[in-house]
Amino acid sequence: MAETKVIERKPLSLSERTYLPQIVSGLKTTISHMFKPSVTLQYPEERPPIPKGYRGVPTLVKDPNGREKCVSCQLCEFVCPPRAIRITPGEIPEGSESEHVEKGPEEFEINMLRCIYCGLCQEVCPEEAIFLQDVFSLSGYSREELVNKKDKLYELGGTLPDSHFKWDKKKAAEEAALAGGHH
Amino acid sequence: MELTSILLKIVFAVLMIVVVMTMAGYSVLIERKVSSWVQGRVGPNRTAPFLVNYIPFIGPLLVRMGIFQPMADGLKFLFKEEITPGHVNKTYYFLAPILALVPALTTMVVIPFGQYTDPSTGASNPLMLAPLDIGILFIFAVSSLGVYGIVLAGWSSNNKYSFLGAIRSSAQMISYELSLGLSVFPLFLWLNAPGVEGGLGLNAVVDYQQNFWFIFVQPLSALLFLVAIFAETNRLPFDMAESETDLVGGFHTEYGCFKFGIFFVAEYAHIVIGSALFTLLFLGGWHFLPGLSDPWPAGWIGAVLSTIWFLVKTVILIVFFVLIRWTLPRFRYDQVMKLGWTILLPLAIGNLILNAIIIALIDSQ
Ligand code: SF4
Ligand code: SF4
Numbered sequence: 001m002a003e004t005k006v007i008e009r010k011p012l013s014l015s016e017r018t019y020l021p022q023i024v025s026g027l028k029t030t031i032s033h034m035f036k037p038s039v040t041l042q043y044p045e046e047r048p049p050i051p052k053g054y055r056g057v058p059t060l061v062k063d064p065n066g067r068e069k070c071v072s073c074q075l076c077e078f079v080c081p082p083r084a085i086r087i088t089p090g091e092i093p094e095g096s097e098s099e100h101v102e103k104g105p106e107e108f109e110i111n112m113l114r115c116i117y118c119g120l121c122q123e124v125c126p127e128e129a130i131f132l133q134d135v136f137s138l139s140g141y142s143r144e145e146l147v148n149k150k151d152k153l154y155e156l157g158g159t160l161p162d163s164h165f166k167w168d169k170k171k172a173a174e175e176a177a178l179a180g181g182h183h
Numbered sequence: 184m185e186l187t188s189i190l191l192k193i194v195f196a197v198l199m200i201v202v203v204m205t206m207a208g209y210s211v212l213i214e215r216k217v218s219s220w221v222q223g224r225v226g227p228n229r230t231a232p233f234l235v236n237y238i239p240f241i242g243p244l245l246v247r248m249g250i251f252q253p254m255a256d257g258l259k260f261l262f263k264e265e266i267t268p269g270h271v272n273k274t275y276y277f278l279a280p281i282l283a284l285v286p287a288l289t290t291m292v293v294i295p296f297g298q299y300t301d302p303s304t305g306a307s308n309p310l311m312l313a314p315l316d317i318g319i320l321f322i323f324a325v326s327s328l329g330v331y332g333i334v335l336a337g338w339s340s341n342n343k344y345s346f347l348g349a350i351r352s353s354a355q356m357i358s359y360e361l362s363l364g365l366s367v368f369p370l371f372l373w374l375n376a377p378g379v380e381g382g383l384g385l386n387a388v389v390d391y392q393q394n395f396w397f398i399f400v401q402p403l404s405a406l407l408f409l410v411a412i413f414a415e416t417n418r419l420p421f422d423m424a425e426s427e428t429d430l431v432g433g434f435h436t437e438y439g440c441f442k443f444g445i446f447f448v449a450e451y452a453h454i455v456i457g458s459a460l461f462t463l464l465f466l467g468g469w470h471f472l473p474g475l476s477d478p479w480p481a482g483w484i485g486a487v488l489s490t491i492w493f494l495v496k497t498v499i500l501i502v503f504f505v506l507i508r509w510t511l512p513r514f515r516y517d518q519v520m521k522l523g524w525t526i527l528l529p530l531a532i533g534n535l536i537l538n539a540i541i542i543a544l545i546d547s548q
């Protein structure tokens with residue numbers, strides 16, 4: 001068992017009992033704090049630095065060629081724990097720039113009143129089309145306003161760099177196969 | 184009295200009310216600014232009436248210092264919805280804020296704030312509204328009436344928190360009033376010692392401090408007076424009346440909008456008057472520095488300069504009030520009572536007796 005050590009309490013000295021030296025040293029601390037630079041961030045004008053990997057509002061992104069990346073596989077819709085995502089898949093018309101992709105979202109809604117910012121949608125997306133980025137303040141006057149529609153999602157998301165260009169490669173391979181007939 | 188002199192008095196009175204009210208408003212700003220600096224914040228820095236921001240350099244600077252914030256605060260109090268709770272005793276409920284403000288503003292009548300030296304005769308007169316001979320007694324008598332405002336507010340609110348706050352503050356004020364009075368008596372003993380032409384007027388105290396300040400000669404009195412003033416103005420560490428952690432808002436829990444604004448102004452007016460009083464009694468009033476003769480030229484320029492110097496000292500004291508607020512935690516109620524009755528009061532009495540003996544010894548030689 002641990003030994004109990006009784007600490008002797010010394011009686012206060014006279015100067016301690018007047019409290020005055022303590023008050024003076026306290027005042028010194030207070031005054032020194034007065035001249036320290038303030039830590040205030042002038043919020044709407046200045047913004048805090050957002051760390052990498054921050055999970056802000058989920059957004060849809062485009063690839064560097066400006067094409068929509070989402071292929072409407074609906075994995076995010078299935079994985080989303082609070083069922084915040086609603087996707088209406090649509091076909092991609094023939095002759096369009098991205099016809100090789102077969103499917104795209106006709107309508108894509110994320111209900112920000114439901115979203116819990118878990119980031120599962122970003123994790124599950126096979127196309128790296130949905131990202132939780134740095135938007136952290138969200139407000140609106142009605143419930144409808146807080147359901148982000150497709151155009152809003154793309155506006156928030158913008159374009160992110162892409163290193164795979166998977167569909168481009170696939171297309172090139174297909175074309176090469178048609179032309180050359182390897183494989 | 185002829186009409187012009189009466190008119191002049193009225194003009195002076197209005198001027199003084201304007202100045203004291205403005206100072207009360209701006210001590211709120213001082214409080215907010217100093218508090219935020221102490222806490223590493225910037226404080227109010229956004230209020231800008233139209234176009235002020237477009238004045239080059241000075242405009243944004245004023246805005247950043249929050250110079251316009253007190254006006255915004257005042258307007259806010261004016262335009263808020265006037266709510267009267269259903270369970271209050273209406274007459275006294277409305278009377279209380281007035282009763283709190285009036286004594287605070289009345290005491291300033293006898294406070295001298297500068298001196299006017301006649302260029303032709305060289306005689307200097309203090310600037311004050313009413314040159315009463317019993318200045319200090321008048322102040323003690325009137326300022327202790329301020330407690331009625333608080334007691335009435337607490338009682339008429341029909342709310343346990345208000346009531347507790349009021350009871351506490353009245354008990355506290357009564358206990359500290361004794362030490363407050365006794366702590367300054369030694370000054371007036373010296374002022375009226377044999378061979379000195381004194382009186383009880385505040386201008387006499389200031390004149391007496393031409394070459395030395397009382398704070399250096401009577402440090403114990405100064406300390407007791409300062410502590411008692413803190414208690415009288417209900418400032419931290421003695422803000423028993425409000426102590427929002429245990430009493431919601433204290434005596435003004437049920438008050439809102441303009442009525443609360445009046446309480447607020449009264450509180451800060453008390454602080455302004457208290458600081459002014461301390462300056463007059465212990466810091467030499469408008470006299471320049473201890474040991475130096477006043478550099479104020481004769482005539483109105485000198486009068487204005489001396490007034491400004493007096494105000495500078497007062498403002499420094501107000502800042503000190505705020506700094507103490509962020510240095511010391513609030514006392515417990517029993518500690519307040521113990522400090523008042525078993526430490527301050529005996530010390531004040533001892534100090535008084537000691538000074539009386541010294542004066543008697545000097546006199547008998
Ligand atoms: S972050 Fe989570 S909750 Fe929000 S949309 Fe994505 S999966 Fe759903
Ligand atoms: S965002 Fe990604 S996971 Fe969701 S439907 Fe589009 S491609 Fe599939």
